[in-house]
Amino acid sequence: xxxxxxxxxxxxxxxxxxxxxxxxxxxxxxxxxxxxxxxxxxxxxxxxxxxxxxxxxxxxxxxxxxxxxxxxxxxxxxxxxxxxxxxxxxxxxxxxxxxxxxxxxxxxxxxxxxxxxxxxxxxxxxxxxxxxxxxxxxxxxxxxxxxxxxxxxxxxxxxxxxxxxxxxxxxxxxxxxxxxxxxxxxxxxxxxxxxxxxxxxxxxxxxxxxxxxxxxxxxxxxxxxxxxxxxxxxxxxxxxxxxxxxxxxxxxxxxxxxxxxxxxxxxxxxxxxxxxxxxxxxxxxxxxxxxxxxxxxxxxxxxxxxxxxxxxxxxxxxxxxxxxxxxxxxxxxxxxxxxxxxxxxxxxxxxxxxxxxxxxxxxxxxxxxxxxxxxxxxxxxxxxxxxxxxxxxxxxxxxxxxxxxxxxxxxxxxxxxxxxxxxxxxxxxxxxxxxxxxxxxxxxxxxxxxxxxxxxxxxxxxxxxxxxxxxxxxxxxxxxxxxxxxxxxxxxxxxxx
Amino acid sequence: xxxxxxxxxxxxxxxxxxxxxxxxxxxxxxxxxxxxxxxxxxxxxxxxxxxxxxxxxxxxxxxxxxxxxxxxxxxxxxxxxxxxxxxxxxxxxxxxxxxxxxxxxxxxxxxxxxxxxxxxxxxxxxxxxxxxxxxxxxxxxxxxxxxxxxxxxxxxxxxxxxxxxxxxxxxxxxxxxxxxxxxxxxxxxxxxxx
Amino acid sequence: xxxxxxxxxxxxxxxxxxxxxxxxxxxxxxxxxxxxxxxxxxxxxxxxxxxxxxxxxxxxxxxxxxxxxxxxxxxxxxxxxxxxxxxxxxxxxxxxxxxxxxxxxxxxxxxxxxxxxxxxxxxxxxxxxxxxxxxxxxxxxxxxxxxxxxxxxxxxxxxxxxxxxxxxxxxxxxxxxxxxxxxxxxxxxxxxxxxxxxxxxxxxxxxxxxxxxxxxxxxxxxxxxxxxxxxxxxxxxxxxxxxxx
Numbered sequence: 001x002x003x004x005x006x007x008x009x010x011x012x013x014x015x016x017x018x019x020x021x022x023x024x025x026x027x028x029x030x031x032x033x034x035x036x037x038x039x040x041x042x043x044x045x046x047x048x049x050x051x052x053x054x055x056x057x058x059x060x061x062x063x064x065x066x067x068x069x070x071x072x073x074x075x076x077x078x079x080x081x082x083x084x085x086x087x088x089x090x091x092x093x094x095x096x097x098x099x100x101x102x103x104x105x106x107x108x109x110x111x112x113x114x115x116x117x118x119x120x121x122x123x124x125x126x127x128x129x130x131x132x133x134x135x136x137x138x139x140x141x142x143x144x145x146x147x148x149x150x151x152x153x154x155x156x157x158x159x160x161x162x163x164x165x166x167x168x169x170x171x172x173x174x175x176x177x178x179x180x181x182x183x184x185x186x187x188x189x190x191x192x193x194x195x196x197x198x199x200x201x202x203x204x205x206x207x208x209x210x211x212x213x214x215x216x217x218x219x220x221x222x223x224x225x226x227x228x229x230x231x232x233x234x235x236x237x238x239x240x241x242x243x244x245x246x247x248x249x250x251x252x253x254x255x256x257x258x259x260x261x262x263x264x265x266x267x268x269x270x271x272x273x274x275x276x277x278x279x280x281x282x283x284x285x286x287x288x289x290x291x292x293x294x295x296x297x298x299x300x301x302x303x304x305x306x307x308x309x310x311x312x313x314x315x316x317x318x319x320x321x322x323x324x325x326x327x328x329x330x331x332x333x334x335x336x337x338x339x340x341x342x343x344x345x346x347x348x349x350x351x352x353x354x355x356x357x358x359x360x361x362x363x364x365x366x367x368x369x370x371x372x373x374x375x376x377x378x379x380x381x382x383x384x385x386x387x388x389x390x391x392x393x394x395x396x397x398x399x400x401x402x403x404x405x406x407x408x409x410x411x412x413x414x415x416x417x418x419x420x421x422x423x424x425x426x427x428x429x430x431x432x433x434x435x436x437x438x439x440x441x442x443x444x445x446x447x448x449x450x451x452x453x454x455x456x457x458x459x460x461x462x463x464x465x466x467x468x469x470x471x472x473x474x475x476x477x478x479x480x481x482x483x484x485x486x487x488x489x490x491x492x493x494x495x496x497x
Numbered sequence: 498x499x500x501x502x503x504x505x506x507x508x509x510x511x512x513x514x515x516x517x518x519x520x521x522x523x524x525x526x527x528x529x530x531x532x533x534x535x536x537x538x539x540x541x542x543x544x545x546x547x548x549x550x551x552x553x554x555x556x557x558x559x560x561x562x563x564x565x566x567x568x569x570x571x572x573x574x575x576x577x578x579x580x581x582x583x584x585x586x587x588x589x590x591x592x593x594x595x596x597x598x599x600x601x602x603x604x605x606x607x608x609x610x611x612x613x614x615x616x617x618x619x620x621x622x623x624x625x626x627x628x629x630x631x632x633x634x635x636x637x638x639x640x641x642x643x644x645x646x647x648x649x650x651x652x653x654x655x656x657x658x659x660x661x662x663x664x665x666x667x668x669x670x671x672x673x674x675x676x677x678x679x680x681x682x683x684x685x686x687x688x689x690x691x
Numbered sequence: 692x693x694x695x696x697x698x699x700x701x702x703x704x705x706x707x708x709x710x711x712x713x714x715x716x717x718x719x720x721x722x723x724x725x726x727x728x729x730x731x732x733x734x735x736x737x738x739x740x741x742x743x744x745x746x747x748x749x750x751x752x753x754x755x756x757x758x759x760x761x762x763x764x765x766x767x768x769x770x771x772x773x774x775x776x777x778x779x780x781x782x783x784x785x786x787x788x789x790x791x792x793x794x795x796x797x798x799x800x801x802x803x804x805x806x807x808x809x810x811x812x813x814x815x816x817x818x819x820x821x822x823x824x825x826x827x828x829x830x831x832x833x834x835x836x837x838x839x840x841x842x843x844x845x846x847x848x849x850x851x852x853x854x855x856x857x858x859x860x861x862x863x864x865x866x867x868x869x870x871x872x873x874x875x876x877x878x879x880x881x882x883x884x885x886x887x888x889x890x891x892x893x894x895x896x897x898x899x900x901x902x903x904x905x906x907x908x909x910x911x912x913x914x915x916x917x918x919x920x921x922x923x924x925x926x927x928x929x930x931x932x933x934x935x936x
Contacts, residue, residue, distance in 0.1 A: 047528050056524075068512070139670040139671070159673070190678065197678070223655045230666055235681075238628055263661075273663070278662060281659040283655055290625075304508055304510075
């Protein structure tokens with residue numbers, strides 16, 4: 001009962017289709033603007049935001065650089081607190097562990113707290129294959145699940161949907177899987193949230209097994225942390241008898257007091273609030289309160305690959321706040337689906353290639369899905385230098401094809417030839433002088449036949465065929481001047497004669 | 498090789514030659530804002546929660562007024578007389594769902610963020626009782642209010658389950674517009690004593 | 692002080708008037724700027740497309756051309772950013788300690804034009820006269836990679852006769868992004884269309900910025916729309932004087 005990212009085309013193609021979706025363009029522009037303004041206001045309220053970012057980045061960096069030690073400590077603390085710790089090398093192993101727990105308790109359904117890790121490993125599909133229904137309980141996840149849709153944002157997976165569309169999905173689908181939407185359902189967000197409350201309540205009350213992720217895992221105390229808004233997280237973490245938490249190994253922080261910076265950075269960056277409505281922390285089992293059987297699955301699934309990358313390692317500091325998505329001009333226009341992953345936007349453009357490598361065309365297209373404007377780095381609460389990692393991953397893509405005997409496509413071959421030719425030209429100013437003479441000649445030809453005049457009077461090329469079409473399809477191109485700067489400098493002795 | 502050993506080996510290999518030494522600068526503190534209790538009240542109200550301030554001898558009456566006609570559950574160690582309330586003795590979720598309100602105390606109030614933290618000792622009860630009913634009346638003593646998150650972290654015991662509450666349940670999932678009232682209590686009424 | 696002009700490959704081949712304006716402006720301020728003829732390109736097109744090996748000889752040409760100068764001034768935030776932040780990455784990749792050392796010399800001496808004017812020369816009023824309605828687009832690399840802050844604005848505000856109007860959503864990227872404009876042309880154009888709309892909304896006659904690459908993109912769109920707005924490099928406005936234009 002959900003879509004799949006499998007078989008998604010490379011970013012430029014997916015983006016072209018997404019750009020034509022007028023409803024989505026409008027929804028995204030509205031939503032990202034709203035959240036950007038809210039974030040800016042609560043960040044401005046903090047006297048030393050930069051100091052807080054530095055502290056947050058250091059907390060995560062320190063945890064990553066001694067990860068093996070912290071993971072062993074975490075395992076010990078969790079076990080001491082009564083939790084059962086599992087380790088999963090990849091998605092398949094993690095899904096199998098969760099399915100086994102569900103089977104052990106004879107259930108055919110689980111309730112889920114919104115979790116990126118379980119989305120990443122495709123847990124819902126894996127459980128469905130075992131005859132176990134996984135009910136998403138976060139409002140946006142519910143909208144995506146009921147709509148047979150795909151998530152398009154880290155924090156708000158249904159950001160591409162507006163209230164009218166959500167009302168339609170609720171009316172059409174709620175009745176198929178439980179309590180139907182009320183007859184009088186309007187598109188008022190409060191009414192829609194109320195319908196979700198009614199629909200999910202029966203599932204919360206009867207669920208025996210819940211599945212969650214965790215925003216943080218504290219090594220020295222064995223504490224897991226879930227940060228949320230609606231209370232669906234509290235429902236899942238409190239009411240069922242059994243709780244399974246799938247936690248990426250990069251979620252570890254060393255000590256309880258390390259949470260301080262993180263709990264201040266995350267809500268302001270994420271929902272633009274001083275604090276999110278609910279944060280739950282728990283350390284294993286508390287007798288007489290909440291689930292009495294607690295499992296924790298520590299997940300690798302490519303994280304150790306990213307950890308080994310000296311430039312890319314910093315991406316594992318990510319706390320999934322989505323601030324980089326909300327400020328990204330590419331994301332704002334294209335939306336999340338075009339990235340082909342549960343991790344879209346700037347962080348997705350580096351995280352997916354770091355986790356999985358760049359051997360497939362879709363993933364290899366992601367590092368290029370950015371104008372490198374740097375707005376993402378500016379807002380990142382843990383100071384991930386996303387533009388630098390993007391450039392480094394572009395180099396990884398190019399390097400992975402250096403030995404190819406057959407070019408992967410005509411356009412890539414053209415690009416490689418063009419870059420090598422440019423490098424050859426730019427390696428020696430005499431070659432550049434020749435190239436500029438040729439371009440000056442081309443400029444004279446364009447100038448003679450041009451029917452386009454730039455504002456200000458300069459001749460220009462309008463629509464051109466061939467490789468120039470990418471540029472001139474929407475932009476006039478100034479005709480190259482007959483004389484380059486260096487020719488002018490030589491001719492006039494730098495303007496002195 | 499077990500998955501555990503395999504993952505730990507991969508981690509060690511990935512970090513081969515990487516120095517584990519990272520200096521963590523102290524996270525900056527919020528500036529001194531003077532009257533913490535006044536700030537706490539202002540910030541809790543910002544989340545569209547109800548705040549009533551009262552003296553210790555007015556507490557029972559204020560709680561009674563906050564509940565009105567609502568049927569309430571209370572934790573065993575609340576220490577305030579709530580007429581007609583059910584004392585939690587391990588009620589099931591379905592039983593709790595039939596109850597309108599809950600009255601609890603709290604462990605800490607955080608002024609900077611308008612947050613209440615419950616550590617679920619006997620005066621606050623199990624996590625479920627402050628979750629399922631639709632109205633949460635939470636009694637906070639003025640002496641429990643701390644300045645900001647680091648102060649709260651310092652006094653809280655991570656071995657206990659903790660619930661940090663900042664206003665009523667809310668969502669921004671529809672067009673990033675915040676609306677109050679989803680799965681948790683739709684009304685949060687904070688009674689500040691002293 | 693020995694000052695070199697790094698013209699940039701785009702300005703050299705496509706926008707020589709910008710280079711001439713820089714020379715005029717600096718001479719007026721008493722700086723005898725030199726143009727080392729061995730210079731070519733900063734290497735950014737290769738680096739940002741992922742061709743690091745190809746960038747090595749280009750960076751080598753850069754450090755050879757500019758060795759020994761006290762200041763390297765460039766009318767491009769992007770190219771200054773490339774020299775200051777990316778050359779070291781390319782040098783490390785080359786494995787050549789001599790190149791690493793040479794980059795460590797040139798990188799910190801490379802200034803974007805407005806940094807050089809305000810920080811090194813200490814001027815904000817350069818004696819310019821430009822009686823037109825102008826709006827300013829802060830390019831991403833000058834804003835975020837270099838942190839030029841309000842330097843360009845202060846320089847523009849001191850220009851006599853100018854009517855400077857605020858550009859809505861000014862700090863949002865125009866969508867150029869180097870090879871991004873070609874590899875993701877549709878997205879680039881969608882971004883550029885919004886930038887062009889904001890420019891038109893100002894009613895300005897001239898859009899000014901510190902990078903001709905971004906201006907070629909936005910200006911190309913404005914031209915296609917017959918919007919009646921021309922684009923000019925900041926140097927050309929700062930070089931303009933009464934009676935000269």
